[in-house]
Amino acid sequence: MDWQLLGIAFITVFLSELGDKSQLAAIALGSSCNSPRAVFFGTASALLLATFIGVLVGQGTAEVLPERLVKAIAAIGFAVMGLRLLWPKSELSDVSEESE
Template sequence: MNWHLLGLTFVTVFLSELGDKSQLAAIALSGNGQSPRAVFFGTAAALLLASLLGVLLGEGTSHLLPEKLVKIVAAVGFAVMAVRLLLSRSSADTEEIC
């Protein structure tokens, strides 16, 4: 396993997730809780674990599946999501007109 790549990916995912829903949940919980420090450490540990699992699963998947197959599946998945978003948006616009 390439430890440098693993660490770089982990740090990148960790930094990209900082502004996510986890941060908002931590702020809400720490405002109501008796121990904001416990909420902070629990949130940080959960974020670290989620990031670590994502990196390990992604790295493991890269060894099992060919790169071309992963790219095709990702492209099809994004295309399906785009079509669904466009169709739901156009049906919502039609309902507003009526």
């Protein structure tokens, strides 16, 4: 087993999940029930399943597309999402929302 890769994956996912909406949902569920153990196992298994699916999709993608292309697509996707968050709404979308 590649222990360095394991550590990098753990740290990356751990830090990205802190304050995530799934963690907030777990906090809400844990505070409103009498079985925190069930909430823990339910949320942990959901995260495991979602991660497993992501790894399988990533492995399948790596077999079909070159790594450099996948990284470029991911970078462009994150840049587009970041710009959309920073860019103010256009007046055209405001007009269409008002007519609904």
